[in-house]
Amino acid sequence: MNASSIHFSFELFPPRTPVGWDKLPALASALAAVQPAFFSVTYGAGGSDQNGTYDTLIRVVEQTGIETAPHLTCIGSTRAKIGALLDRYKAAGVTRIVALRGDLPATAVSSEAPGELRYASELVAFIRQTHGDHFALEVAAYPEMHPQAANPDADFDAFRRKVDAGASGAVTQYFYAAEAYFDFMERCARAGITIPVVPGIMPITNHAQLMRFSAACGADIPRWIRLRLEQYQDDKQALQDFGLEVVTRLCRTLLDNGAPGLHFYTLNQAEPTLRLWRHLGLPMPIPGS
Template identity: 70%
Template structure:
């Protein structure tokens, strides 16, 4: 039996009073689309778990939609992760996004400082501590993690997270659908059958898109990069072009079996709303 696609929106804890003030309006608009859940990132370098929790409370109060907080390895101890898990259980959280997290700039290797060095260790600890209380999402990298020694090593890292107890995965952003389909084929050959939901980043700026792709190792196709560069001083034309590129990407993903879409909203409603309308996705009654 075919399942309905899952749609989810990612937020980050606002860093300024202005960001805090603007978030409720964005939440109301995004919640009107009927997402399965909102995910909320953890601060870079293992910071600001309180910000994640405060944003979680804001989302629940303004929308009533399920929330999936991120937990990361960086700077974490078994004690403070257990404390966070208990806090989330008390708040009624049913889903966790478990990640290694962004390493401090001074780090000389790929393991995180703290009691948990890699995401599979964090997933194992959540399972040992809480059993099946949480659905656990992990990260997937169709185009290979930028710090991985090679694609094979990166795939084995993903397999370890699945073996540790992950229920599903959210991918890093990408603009090449073939990279996602190739990754899914590799998973199928390896007997990995958890849902792997594509991460989607709307295109709203030449510089921002280039920066995101560079930082996470995502390929920005040359023709897209050149057109964005050409249009960078014509905002309406750039937005229309970016919308067309990402709409076609999403259509190809859903048409060929992707189990849903996870939108990176950057705490802004309008880009995701435009993309939703362009895709003609149904809004629940």
């Protein structure tokens, strides 16, 4: 593994409390110390407010000087509102965007998606039509299938439409079976898709939280991992040590077999990601160098 040729990135979310905002500078600085290619910032608190995304982005850039990409969703919005956001980001110096459909209401299906743009592929096409190649556009990929997709083929077709619309790269939903990623990449190769698809990595630090997230997003927890996590759920240190070994092996397998990088879902905690970083033996730049 040649770490110098691999791109690493970190996802943050807009803080939800005054304490979270106070902690943001230290969080961003700690993660920036390992010099990621970029940060991404999710769409508001719970996906409801783009102002939180913008404010977080500006603070992270001011604190670290590292490129930061906002998540931009199209559900429930209009071309005019999305266009205004794009202009705002362009004026702020943003050159990378994570383009997503966004979460549907709990009672909706994809055919009922509200707003003028119903799919991420339409959002990508709109951004390309209005801003050309100014923005690098990252999109989502689901090696284990989006939970709302009708079937794996329909899900892959949705991904292909995003690529055809002008996506620059993709970041996957997290997973714990490397075979899911490799199978997805084989499907991409057969379809002639060549954009980089970066695995999304979720450190394991909390049993209940991981189960809740995974149930919501459709990420599979292999039975052997789930049983061990259940065993350790009342022993925080044992659970985190086990999770570290599991995710370290996953990352090494991915990188050793051609993954172009890793995108870490930090959950606004620096140490679990940095602990994994150190365990992988990734570069720790000397401050001021």
